[in-house]
Amino acid sequence: MKLVILIILTILTTSCNSQKKEVSTNKLQDSVTKETASQIGDYVLSAFEDSKGNLWFGTIGKGIAKYDGTQLKYLTKDDGLPSNRVTSVIEDANGIYWLSTGEGLSKFDGHNFTNLIVKKNDWGSNVVNQLFIDSKDQFWIGTWGGVYKFDGKEFTPFVIPYPKVETTINEDTKDWITEINEDAEGNMWFARDGFGACKFDGKSFVYFLKKDGIHSNNITEIEFDTEGNIWFGTRVAERDNPDPKKRKGKGGINKLENNNMISFPEIESFNNGDVYEIHLGLSGNIWISTTKNGIYKYDGKDFKHYPVPTSIVDMMNDKEGNIWLAGVGGLYKINQNEEIINVTTNGPWK
Numbered sequence: 001m002k003l004v005i006l007i008i009l010t011i012l013t014t015s016c017n018s019q020k021k022e023v024s025t026n027k028l029q030d031s032v033t034k035e036t037a038s039q040i041g042d043y044v045l046s047a048f049e050d051s052k053g054n055l056w057f058g059t060i061g062k063g064i065a066k067y068d069g070t071q072l073k074y075l076t077k078d079d080g081l082p083s084n085r086v087t088s089v090i091e092d093a094n095g096i097y098w099l100s101t102g103e104g105l106s107k108f109d110g111h112n113f114t115n116l117i118v119k120k121n122d123w124g125s126n127v128v129n130q131l132f133i134d135s136k137d138q139f140w141i142g143t144w145g146g147v148y149k150f151d152g153k154e155f156t157p158f159v160i161p162y163p164k165v166e167t168t169i170n171e172d173t174k175d176w177i178t179e180i181n182e183d184a185e186g187n188m189w190f191a192r193d194g195f196g197a198c199k200f201d202g203k204s205f206v207y208f209l210k211k212d213g214i215h216s217n218n219i220t221e222i223e224f225d226t227e228g229n230i231w232f233g234t235r236v237a238e239r240d241n242p243d244p245k246k247r248k249g250k251g252g253i254n255k256l257e258n259n260n261m262i263s264f265p266e267i268e269s270f271n272n273g274d275v276y277e278i279h280l281g282l283s284g285n286i287w288i289s290t291t292k293n294g295i296y297k298y299d300g301k302d303f304k305h306y307p308v309p310t311s312i313v314d315m316m317n318d319k320e321g322n323i324w325l326a327g328v329g330g331l332y333k334i335n336q337n338e339e340i341i342n343v344t345t346n347g348p349w350k
Contacts, residue, residue, distance in 0.1 A: 034083035037346035039330035040065050040072075046088040047316040047324040047331070051095065053316070057331060058086035064099060072345055080113035082106055087129045088314075091116065093137070100128035105150070118148055118155045124175060132180040134188065142177030145188060161189055162199055163207040168216050169194045170240045181222045183230075191219035197232060208232070213261030215250035215271065223278040225286055227300075230256040233288070248272070253288055267303060269293040279315035281323065287315055295325070308332055308340055 041059030048056040057065040063076035076084050092098065097108040104126045107114040119125035119295035122145055130142025139150040140158075147158040148231040170193070179191035188200045196209040196217045210217045214232055221233030236251035252270040254261045264270045269290040277289040286298040289312035296303045310329035317323050324343075325332040331343045341348060 015315070031201045037344040039344055041225045041330070042068055043328055044171075044314075044326040045086070046314045047326045048089050048091075049316060049318045050091045050097070053319060055324070057326060058088055058099070060085050064089060067349060069349075073212045075108075075258075081117070082113075082115040084315045088131055090131045090133065092133060092139075098131055100131050100272075102127055104128060105131075116155075118143060119145065127265070130177050130180045132182070133181045135186055140180050140188070142180045142190075144173070144176045146175045147180070160192070160200075161205060162195055163198075165195060165208060165209060165217050167194070167210060167237055168240075173240075178220050181224070183224050184228065189222045191222050191232075193220075193235075194237070197222055204261075208256070211302075212253050213263075215252055215263065218251070220274070220276050221278040223286065225280060226284040227257075230311045231286060231288075233278050235274040235334050236272070239274075251275070252290075264303075266332055269298070276311065276313045277315055279323075281319075282321065287323065288316070289313070289325075289327075306334060306338075308341060 007173070035242070037141040040057050041062045043060035044057050045060065046058035050056065052067065059065060061084050063074050063081055063084045065072060065074050075081060081099070081101065083101040083103040083235055087100045089092070089097055089099045099106040104118055105116045105128055107116065117126055118128065118141060123294060124145030125143045125148070127144040129144070130140070130143060132140040132142070134140065141148040141150050142157065147160060148155040149158050173193040174195065176193040177190060178193055181189045183189065186219045190198045190200070192198070194217055196214065197219045199206045199208070208214060214234060216234035216237045218234055218235045218237045220235050221231070223231045224343060225231065232254045234251045234254070236249045238249035239247050239249050250271060252273050252275050253264060269292060274291045275289060276291070279287040281287055281297070288298065290296070291311045294305060294307045295312055296305055306329070308325060310327040310332070312325045313326040314326040315323055321336045323334045325334070333341050333343055343349065
């Protein structure tokens, strides 16, 4: 999930409930009418398909939206969520849903919410934006206050040392965990805003930084392709500069292939822009979002452009072969005919 910093800083509130809370909701809130179609949300931050084929969409301001094949319904604070800011949802092996929110972690069993505070009196640690269950069933939580391991009851800080960097650090976002992922060898990868990417093999840390050829130390995404290459998405660090005239710099896409850091100078937005999502598709294609120039599909040889009219921050393939695009401004999908469709509260879902 992948958050645009200025959006989040504008909308975030500072209140946190410091106690675990359980709320029952037997009736989901249905805020969709047949007469009026609107965007799923002004800011759709994530898309997820569960084991039953339900589609879930995390939003800022409207909670979590669920489409069950018949109706679109919303779960909000009125139903028991701790916050209407839901950045992602995952499902564990027991069919339990876990939601990352602006006020902690929320567990949903289909009927009841159990809301958990990651760390008392710590605003940043309770702004959760990354959830990941690895191949060993270890649950990882990424927050604006660092990484935590979660055993179902307790949160344990996982300390990642700070590497030495030559670029200026934004103190407001230096502990923001922008990505958690696992490679085919079982190594854990963490992306941070200002301190690059980090690989943890269970014993030691290896860092990948601007000095190694990545456009920026402000890493937003880490993805692995079918050939074992590593793709890094970055944002332009200079955008944090208080002087508007100095807000230009490198950012976009790099690929680590055979220990060589590769860039793609032929595409402007891959070198001087922000990338908030890289997605491995079902066919092995790599999909890449840009903030101003739609998305691209890479088939191993060429890039194909799709003029999606908004900034995409998350992508998901469903079981039917469609790719769903969650973005700033609404929800889109690219169907099997490669048509770009804006999906509103009235669909089209098929």
